[in-house]
Amino acid sequence: MTVTLADVAARARVSPATVSRVLNGNYPVAASTRERVLRAVDELDYVLNGPASSLAAATSDLVGILVNDIADPFFGIMAGAAQSAIGEGASGRAGGEKLAVVCNTGGSPERELTYLTLLQRQRAAAVILTGGSLEDEEHMAAVASKLTKLADAGTRVVLCGRPPVPGDASVAALTFDNRSGARRLTEHLLSLGHRRIGYAAGPADRTTTRHRLEGHREAMAAAGLADGQETLTVHGAYDRGAGYDATLELLRREPSLTAIVAANDTVALGACAALRDRGLSIPGDVSVAGFDDLPFSVDAVPALTTVRLPLHEAGARAGRLAMATEEAPPGGVTTIPAELMVRDSTAPPRS
Amino acid sequence: MTVTLADVAARARVSPATVSRVLNGNYPVAASTRERVLRAVDELDYVLNGPASSLAAATSDLVGILVNDIADPFFGIMAGAAQSAIGEGASGRAGGEKLAVVCNTGGSPERELTYLTLLQRQRAAAVILTGGSLEDEEHMAAVASKLTKLADAGTRVVLCGRPPVPGDASVAALTFDNRSGARRLTEHLLSLGHRRIGYAAGPADRTTTRHRLEGHREAMAAAGLADGQETLTVHGAYDRGAGYDATLELLRREPSLTAIVAANDTVALGACAALRDRGLSIPGDVSVAGFDDLPFSVDAVPALTTVRLPLHEAGARAGRLAMATEEAPPGGVTTIPAELMVRDSTAPPRS
DNA sequence: TTCCCAGTAGAAAGCGCTTTCTGTCATCTC
DNA sequence: GAGATGACAGAAAGCGCTTTCTACTGGGAA
Secondary structure (H helix, E strand, O other): OOOOHHHHHHHHOOOHHHHHHHHHOOOOOOHHHHHHHHHHHHHHOOOOOHHHHHHHHOOOOEEEEEEOOOOOHHHHHHHHHHHHHHHHHHHHOOOOOOEEEEEEOOOOHHHHHHHHHHHHHOOOOEEEEEOOOEOOHHHHHHHHHHHHHHHHOOOEEEEEOOOOOOOOOOEEEEEEOHHHHHHHHHHHHHHHOOOOEEEEEOOOOEHHHHHHHHHHHHHHHHOOOOOOOOOOEEEOOOOHHHHHHHHHHHHHHOOOOOEEEEOOHHHHHHHHHHHHHOOOOOOOOOEEEOOEOOHHHHHOOOOOEEEEOOHHHHHHHHHHHHHOOOOOOOOOEEEEOOEEEOOOOOOOOOO | OOOOHHHHHHHHOOOHHHHHHHHHOOOOOOHHHHHHHHHHHHHHOOOOOHHHHHHHHOOOOEEEEEEOOOOOHHHHHHHHHHHHHHHHHHHHOOOOOOEEEEEEOOOOHHHHHHHHHHHHHOOOOEEEEEOOOEOOHHHHHHHHHHHHHHHHOOOEEEEEOOOOOOOOOOEEEEEEOHHHHHHHHHHHHHHHOOOOEEEEEOOOOEHHHHHHHHHHHHHHHHOOOOOOOOOOEEEOOOOHHHHHHHHHHHHHHOOOOOEEEEOOHHHHHHHHHHHHHOOOOOOOOOEEEOOEOOHHHHHOOOOOEEEEOOHHHHHHHHHHHHHOOOOOOOOOEEEEOOEEEOOOOOOOOOO
């Protein structure tokens, strides 16, 4: 029924070993023999049996990329860049044909662990975890232990936009400078003269949420505005609906708000919608700022002031680290800077 | 070094066969024995060797989801929904723990084929191809033949938002009614009184592009406006930059344009940006319409008139078809209707 | 009591590949 | 021209699992 290596060998009048060597290209095979084998492969329409090959060689060509929400371009951009980097890296080296796949955890810790186990089962060549992590003691420990096991088993582990695993240097980490990006964003607002600034935060138990919020509060505190921050912060999901609701709530709590900082651009879009529905102009009545600088942010009306994260670059780099095309820096942790993008959605408050 | 089934068997004082049976749960094992085995698995921290298991069982739990552009929410939403459906379907049935992964082709035909081969190598349980296909005779034939082989080898193949493979009923297909959606969108514009309508189309060689364009032209022709359509159509990529450029070009060709229909919402956003930069108001001077109704479309200013495609539902359904949780209709092809969403970016032309 | 069968567990034969260890020539070297 | 040296090719031993076939229980039916 299905064609096997042996069939190809028989047809090419060589041993299975030779066919394997031609296919893997890591052993000298005479040109004429090689050609004969290749012809047989073609004629029989042979396709290598991946599991068998992985079993015998004790390695696989799977690379897993875990994302929290595949429908969110934030992750899509990183994942796409990583996948490209991995696809390109493959062409060079022999046997480098990797199958880079992205796994969507949907933000669920169980699914994150499930995927990690499944990848461990498959003896994945590498695993890339993108985006913030859930800040749950137990879950973090479980993930850390899983990652250590993966690394021990020879799987390269790369974190992209995720805080490093404390004390595990075998895991390369690229982390975004969320805190200082957020701080500079809020400083920008403060320098414009805003004092009553609402914060539409992400889910309370995520590292990204916390880091951005901390950056914001640092800036506020430095301006002597540490008080009442709890009141001016509303948590929600990383989506537009959450931004809409949070804005309404913030407005209820503090009607004299002059600016709203959102957890990310998508949330900011929801905030803008809510403000408009309330009849408030942006930035005339209320300034709005986002985070990430996703492609649509520049097209928002008014164009969104935000913090740019080099998602594409980070993803590509993570891909190269996963392929071992690029060396991780000593210590394994690289901090990726964030850049403030001032656009039209922020302006001095109406005096 | 690594723990194997045999180690677990030894520790639990049973045969490897029994351990396998406990793990796969498809054979009666006494409760006490099962528990003993499970304990041993836990104590030894055993992880099944996927390749070995796939080899022996001649099946794998990999499900591949191919997308053209993972950074585009159009694909992200479908892929996410499919992945969820597959993850959920898994919990019920025994041995249903599937590894749903998404593969990003980046629109490249070679990579599409490469991924298909890689999935074939892995003896994937199912493959879902999403989005339009490249309209290249040779490539389509290559893909069709590959899909037939996959299906023959027992891999379930599902097309989602992609035209069916002619003459292959083993491949289930969910196709979007792009043509009639596009037709109704243009009819809407015509009914508002527009006559000079520009079309910012997608890449010329994609099925989606062609179907939408055909729907548009049908409507134009029905209104007696078949002439000059070539001039009023500009092709480009499915991104905002293309929409921007296409709009500028359309304006150059036909300065008295009163409406622009874009290949999708992202392109429409670019079109809006170009119009604004030109000092034209939307919909006052020029109406703009998109396609897909991605989440951000409702937040565009003005809110985008577009055609809604039930991406989430389609993805979920594709996932269920891939899991064989849902039966494909006889013939294998399901057409998914598109719904016109009239919002604020279209209005009667200035008289 | 004897026989049979349901309920469990084990033995062992692969699944299709990779790779180490052995050759076997043909080509040099002196 | 003999021995040494490469350059290739083959034999065969697994890789770690699944699954068929066989074997052993004990309890009910006869």
